[in-house]
Amino acid sequence: MDKNVILERLEKVRSRIVLCLLIMSLGFAGSYAFSERILAFIMRPLTGVMPPGERAVFTWLPEAFFCHLKAALGVGILLALPAVMYTIWSIFAPRHGMKGKLTPVLVVSLSTLLFFVGASFCYFVVMPFAFKYLIGLAPESVRPLPSLGEYFGLACWLLFAFGAVFELPLVVSILSYIGIVTPAFLRKNRKYAFLLSFILAAILTPTPDVFNQLLMAGPLVILYELGILGALIFVPKKPSNLVPALKISG
Template sequence: MKEDDKISFTAHLEELRKRLIICFIAVGVGFALTYGFKEKIFEILTLPLIHEMKSGDKMIFTGLSEAFFIYMKLSFFAGIALASPVVFYQIWRFVAPGLYHNEKRNIFPMVLFSVFFFSGGVLFCYFVVFPVAIKFFLGFASDIIQPLPSMNEYLSFTTKMLLGFGLVFQLPIVIIFLVKLGIVTVPFLRKNRKYAILLIFIVAAILTSTPDIFNQLLMAVPLMFLYEISIISAVFFQKKKEEKNTENKEKTEEG
């Protein structure tokens, strides 16, 4: 390795360390701020469950330290969410120097739409999926079976579902990104629609963790809708790319 390469590599590591420190500080501040509202945040998170529970039913914790650590975990997750704008900005500042001008221009809208779709997935899960899924699981209660949901189990279930829906709602961003890179094309997406639908139902069955087809449809139907939106958006980006290539070709021929 040349001396200049060593200096460049060291500078990149120093820049990465600087960005990571800022991200950790932002998450720490977010954690400290949200910990003061931990009970209120947990109350909001448990509203779908409380709505379906019978009068007098309560959540439980099975270990002496369980409630404390649940509040710590919840504040940590909420702190990450609160600090996410800072984290995204630091990621942008780190990768920006290595991008071309047109790539820099495209990255910001992609990040903005990514946050939008992730938030949409989380909200859809909370307001639409949670009430149906919780009602389904509590439906197994009977005269001899009483549901006693614990704080730890509920937090694990909700965070997995919220994160899962937030990630799968990134489908349009992923498809548009692949189209812009030329890895897939609009005709390919249309031709393989049936395989995409099959894959969507497989992913929905895994993430919903229930054999109930109705709960799976709650994830699969929005994903199929997002897939069609992705194709429509990809048509626009592909046409724009073709027009740009034609324009560059004409300039080259004129030159």
Template sequence: MNDQDSLHQQPLTEHLAELRSCLIISLIAAAIGFTLAYSFIQPVADWFFAPLVQVMPAQKSLIFISYQEGFFFYLKLALVAGVLIASPVIFYQFWRFVAPGLYQHEKQALLPFTVVSSFCFLGGAAFGYLVIFPPTFRFLLGYSSSFLEPMPAVSEYFSLALFLLIAFGMIFELPVFMVFLAKLGKVDAPFLVKNRKYAVLIAFIVAAVVTPTPDPVNQFLMAGPLVVLYEISIIAVRFFVKKPLAVIEDAGNVR
């Protein structure tokens, strides 16, 4: 019996125990990150508000409309920052459970997947913050006038900013996801090339849905990276996936 067969025959309780271990370690890492972030919460908040403050009219500021809203905002911001700080550990635990848990001979790919996943997610969040935030909030505040005064609330800004950070972080995971699918034998480089035109169409549809503004500039700023990431996915699949795991597994079963 090969490693793959014995692995598939592991009891469900062992898989659940492994999942529990990964979750506990991830939560501990997030808690440590939360503590570190909350220790420097004011500089973190200044950094978080900067894209909106830079485009707001002079002498204007954000507001909160309930007594506890400001307090809970700082807690939520520290939690988000803590998860970002702990993201390498969280991704490591994810790949430790998903990839090696299913394919024993792929354990050597655990660290590279962790590093690349963390880099892509944080890079996507940074792209959203540095490139998307300024034109987005400039556009949204552009509707102010003498009788229409912008008074953005802390909770609304937090929700929109968090959504954009997560969206771009996940979008930038596309090459990692495609390489993982290719290793499972679900896709390959010729398949991705053949369906390139559909990928471009889907990229612009996703941009139209996710982008909070209807102007074509911001939509292109999201669709453009998606198309580029798809091309990077094709190159990554060609370079890193020499033989799908499904083929390796079939060969092992034959032996």
């Protein structure tokens, strides 16, 4: 590839990364004034299941301050998410000739939507059930005193993990489009995917009980089936020769 073309692409990537950082910074600066409300919103799955009168605590003086900063930064990252997705797409798409059905608008819109759906499912369904279960494990003689910082870190990890996992249908569709996997391969290995879903659910969920793990494994199974559907929609009509060395078929 011509050196000038490479430099031109690197310059475009650099400018898009700068744009992502700018959006993130503006989002952080604008949302810091509302960081208390943001933090209260993130705390709601825990405070909603705690015994009456109980609250989270902090044992390190700057802990609350740093949680406010992280809450504002999290909003900034979410606001920059579409730009981040577009930047990632712009880096990989030209190398694999991804055009046609998989337009940048479609990929960015779907990836952002799937991430927010996954994070919302975690926030409204998984976290309340999981935290209620964990608090209920303690005997009546023991008071739950969750740390603000530790809870915030756990909540952010869960929200990000579920948001990322819900990208599965889009990832599978892209892999099918560039010829790495085929719908036949996905159907043939469905049973292994289901097994992997339960293993991943056991890793991601903070509780050992089967019910909460099913809350994660169930959507993973559905997402895999949606991935097969996406693979059928976006699979090239002609055999792909973009990445023949990596192509996996049934």
